[in-house]
Amino acid sequence: MSDPHAPARTSALAGTIAVSDAVELAVVERSGFVESRHAGAAIVLDPEGVVQVALGDVEAPILPRSSMKPLQALGCLTAGVTLEGEQLALSTASHSGTDRHAAVVREILATAGLGEDQLQCPPAWPGDTATRDELVRELGQPARVRMNCSGKHATMLLACSANGWETDSYLDPQHPLQVHIREVIERLTGTKISTTAIDGCGAPVYAMSLTALARAAHRIGTASERSPFALHRQAGALVRAVRENPWAIDGPGRPDTIAIERLGVFAKGGAEGIMIMTAPNGTTVALKTLDGSGRVATAVAITLLARAGALAAADVIATLAQLPLEITGGGRDVGRIRPTV
DSSP: OOOTTSOOBOOSSOSOOOGGGOEEEEEEEETTEEEEEEEEEEEEEOTTSOEEEEESOSSSEEOOGGGGHHHHHHHHHHTTOOOOHHHHHHTTOOOOOOHHHHHHHHHHHHHTTOOGGGOOSOOBOOSSHHHHHHHHHTTOOOBGGGSTTHHHHHHHHHHHHHHTOOSTTTTSTTSHHHHHHHHHHHHHHTSOOOOEEEOTTSSEEEOEEHHHHHHHHHHHHTOOTTOSSHHHHHHHHHHHHHHHOHHHHSOTTSHHHHHHHHHOOEEEEETTTEEEEEOTTSOEEEEEETTOOOTTHHHHHHHHHHHTTSSOHHHHHHHHTTSSOEEEETTEEEEEEEEOO
């Protein structure tokens, strides 16, 4: 099999949105002065999946990073994995590594008859500050099960176990599991994969346009568990699991969890400023910040959904107040990150 750590296989069109094709998405204000501007691109699909708003170049390729996890989770489900509730939510999570998150990941591994050593995501400290501090006091060490992608990796191993596929090379782009996942992603996005890169956790990540990513997010976010099609039923179950277990997909006090808890959206952020979000009525947003900063992604996404009429403005304002958007100076708030879309 090929080396999973080999350089990205790229097409002739390699690279994401050009600076000249980006638009302002948000600003950072300090003491009334605009200190920074976050530019990027975003697309909004209406409840029927028709493009409602396109800001910037939404056809340029982007790497979806962890916003691709719902697509990868569905690849595992269609390969024979059966998960429910918090385990299903963890399969698509970028979790904060709390003890509760780690326990659920271990449950998935136990179902596969495997242990933490079989995980091939890098060892990491928990993203949750309190959990990390407790581990430091106990002289703990970074662990693979604490890495934010460990739920995805455990689910991939479970899919291998269910099919009798070997597990040592489960991250190889040519492994039967990754080939199957890629085919499911192409089905959901409606586009052929031409560029493969390696994500931060070691798994393959595929370049696609924001339009294609939004199309996949819309199909997942509007899927019915009563559909005659197995993929749609599984997508509907995945969305329900996330909405019923918002703590699992991110963590207490973190942006994805806050948005899901307060607004009932299906949300999945990704590294380098990626976000997909589907409102309860099916309106869907996909966006990327050009500088790779994720600090504005949730705020911009819910603002776009509010302007599309998919979320109540008052609810969005209240949610924005809960997000970490404050700018401080001398230990007090002196400004705020503000969406400008």
